[in-house]
Amino acid sequence: MNTSKVKIFDTTLRDGTQGEGVSLTVKDKLKIAQKLDEYGIDYIEGGWPGSNPKDEEFFQEIKKISLKNSEIVAFSSTKRHGIKAQDDPNIVKLLYSGVKTVTIFAKSWDFHVTDALGISLDDNLKLIADTVSFLKKHGIEVFFDGEHFFDGFNHNPNYALKTLEVARDSGASIAILCDTNGGQTTKRMREIIKVVKEKLNMPLGIHAHNDSGLAVANSIIAFEEGIEQIQGTVGGLGERCGNADLCTIIPILKFKYDIDLPKINLEKTTHLYNYVMEVANITPDNRKPFVGRSAFTHKGGIHVSAILKNPLTYEHIAPELVGNERRILVSELAGKSNLKSKIEELGFSLSSFSDDQIKKLTLKIKEYEHDGYQFEGADASLKLLLLREFFDYNPDFQIENFNILSYNFGEGTTTDAAVKVRINDEMVHTVASGDGPVNALDKALRKALENHFPILRNMKLIDYKVRVLDSASGTAAKVRVLIETSDTEKSWTTVGVSTNIIQASWKALIDSIEYGLYANLPSKIENIYN
Structure with a gap:
């Protein structure tokens, strides 16, 4: 086993939330933090206490939770130009956050210093020195993020290195080299890290973005060159094209480099990915390496x-x-x-x-x-097909007919669905309103069945996809509908096809309920197999 030491730093709760479509409540962040701790992450960057009330609340609430594996880290920029560190509210809030470690970022690219901040290069170095030394005096460990470090090195290597030297000499324990714009090639990444290691006697980390699709590769290159901390997010969440994906990096370290990661629970990697996507309300990417549904x-x-x-x-x-x-x-x-x-x-x-x-x-x-x-994405419908063709399978209910009515009120539309269902010898007729025909049909069918099959109350439709199969036919085109349904423990997918989108949806919907009842009624299963 390779005894190389590397720490895993997760920034899903900070950098990951800057991704388009990602919004987490305080409760969401607390739940994800606990899941990251269970997984065995070394450092969890919780947010920027000085940037918004939500992050301030998170740091106060996380104090009440006992974590076993992870250390919570707060994030901030250096102090503002023209005031002392002790007078900057953002810096003071780091002290009140209750963390033992903070990440401080500063500009390492001279272009950003002069054009974005509008200050001199020397003033930027003073901001770094004053902020880091102030926090160190208060017993806080400081990780220093060299923002835009690689672009800065390409433009002015001496100045980029100087920002790291000042942070080190002021008390920072590690310098994180940031490919903030995500534009570095792996060849250039390796070249620059070699030079930094020769010039700077200090532990290094890597923070890579994925704008060139190389965030994972660049993080692994940095590891090969001896960096000691890898930063990233679950699923690669993050601004623009995202951050380096820890769900890919961690398995690579373990299975391709034989790195000892004693705290990491590798067998929970897929669960972690799916959990974070669920909490963030993001559809999981089936083609994600290692953790995607299509990966194997x-x-x-x-x-x-x-x-x-x-x-x-x-x-x-x-x-x-x-x-x-x-x-x-x-x-x-x-x-x-x-x-x-x-x-x-x-x-x-x-x-x-x-x-x-x-x-x-x-x-x-x-x-x-x-x-x-x-059927490759609809196992539940395939299983029902086998049961219907080769086993004495009869559903627990039979649909006699259904009817859809829509009403327009100015800009609003209301849809009513009526269904007639036979359950044993009883005929049940129900009506329900919904947001569109599929939702109305789902409600009406459940209304008819739930008194007879209470287990349906635990099932809910979680995804609905429509694909036009022959667009050349215009409005008469055949469509395929996939419906994903979930109960408290599992999910299943069913499919329906028709030139009528409501009919296709109805077929998939009926299959979803039939399968849910079949899978959750042991006596039914026993009868089928016997």
């Missing part, structure tokens, strides 16, 4: 055949190591290997299917997909 997903028949013999044929690590899972897709590109593996993945025994049935099922799936269905 196999579709091509040749690939699947090989995977079933030995997963190393098409997987660089076992998905379980990062808490992910292997998925085998069924589509028009798939062969028998895919289908057999998928049948087992869905919980069926292959012994229940004859060779003729496998052939029949393969053809049927390809026919469905020719019509526009897509």
